[in-house]
Amino acid sequence: MTTDHIFDLSGKRALITGGGSGIGKAMAHALSDAGASIILVGRRKALLQEALEGRDGMVIAADLLAAAAPQAIYDACADAGALPDIIINAAGLNPRKHADDISPEQWQQTIQLNLNVPFFLSQIFVPHMKQNNWGRIINIASLQSTRAFTNGIAYGASKGGVSQLTRAMAEAWSKEGINANAIAPGFFPTELTAAVFENDAVASHHAAMTCIGRNGGLEDLTGPTIFLASEASNYVTGQILSVDGGYTAK
Numbered sequence: 001m002t003t004d005h006i007f008d009l010s011g012k013r014a015l016i017t018g019g020g021s022g023i024g025k026a027m028a029h030a031l032s033d034a035g036a037s038i039i040l041v042g043r044r045k046a047l048l049q050e051a052l053e054g055r056d057g058m059v060i061a062a063d064l065l066a067a068a069a070p071q072a073i074y075d076a077c078a079d080a081g082a083l084p085d086i087i088i089n090a091a092g093l094n095p096r097k098h099a100d101d102i103s104p105e106q107w108q109q110t111i112q113l114n115l116n117v118p119f120f121l122s123q124i125f126v127p128h129m130k131q132n133n134w135g136r137i138i139n140i141a142s143l144q145s146t147r148a149f150t151n152g153i154a155y156g157a158s159k160g161g162v163s164q165l166t167r168a169m170a171e172a173w174s175k176e177g178i179n180a181n182a183i184a185p186g187f188f189p190t191e192l193t194a195a196v197f198e199n200d201a202v203a204s205h206h207a208a209m210t211c212i213g214r215n216g217g218l219e220d221l222t223g224p225t226i227f228l229a230s231e232a233s234n235y236v237t238g239q240i241l242s243v244d245g246g247y248t249a250k
């Protein structure tokens with residue numbers, strides 16, 4: 001007998017915000033490779049379609065900063081008969097502003113997209129998950145959930161919130177079969193971290209901060225994503241799984 005079945009996502013449907021690029025796209029592909037149908041959400045439709053190419057699922061182009069976005073996304077899924085069993089909240093932004101300079105608008109948008117949207121988008125799909133007595137929510141935390149980095153005032157506040165949001169979601173919903181966990185990535189090369197990876201000295205510094213001695217590659221997210229989205233993590237909830245090469249271990 002093999003244990004493959006506990007990682008099998010056949011018959012499951014996953015909605016991934018930020019699914020058109022970077023970490024969200026990598027996690028969406030991991031779930032698709034494990035058998036799930038994927039719903040990719042983001043603003044750039046062409047990017048979403050490219051990420052979906054050749055895979056089972058659909059795309060929903062939406063600006064998550066719009067107040068009506070969670071309901072509109074719910075309606076698009078319901079109309080397609082495609083309510084998700086798994087939600088990955090990967091859309092995010094980092095204004096990289098010093099505490100002296102950040103504007104109220106930049107602050108609000110960061111907290112809105114990184115913290116408020118993961119809650120309200122999840123909340124709207126929870127009744128469907130409760131009906132099945134099964135669901136998975138995966139949030140994306142950060143090294144900045146627990147550490148202060150330069151120019152990270154709003155981003156760090158939002159990601160600190162994401163960690164606690166994850167624990168509170170687990171407390172609220174796990175008894176009904178809905179496990180909520182977060183992945184806290186180290187440094188991965190994406191659009192969001194272009195400023196880090198464009199500077200060799202900065203990128204090398206972060207690589208040296210890890211136990212493994214390198215920054216992340218998007219393929220490093222495959223196993224942790226499938227684990228947290230599948231039966232394999234039935235008794236794991238309210239946890240923040242660092243996928244950071246041991247950055248936070250030393």
Ligand SMILES: NC(=O)c1ccc[n+]([C@@H]2O[C@H](COP(=O)([O-])OP(=O)(O)OC[C@H]3O[C@@H](n4cnc5c(N)ncnc54)[C@H](OP(=O)(O)O)[C@@H]3O)[C@@H](O)[C@H]2O)c1
Nearest residue numbers: 018021022023042043044063064091092187188190191192
């Ligand atoms: N890369 C890292 O090293 C790292 C480390 C720790 C945590 N993270 C977290 O990982 C998550 C994904 O980031 P990433 O690094 O993969 O960067 P990314 O490629 O820039 O991904 C951000 C995604 O969010 C979407 N997005 C941004 N604003 C949006 C809006 N208003 N409405 C809808 N979608 C929106 C973007 O798509 P559109 O522009 O098409 O809307 C994009 O797909 C973020 O939560 C980030 O904080 C990243």
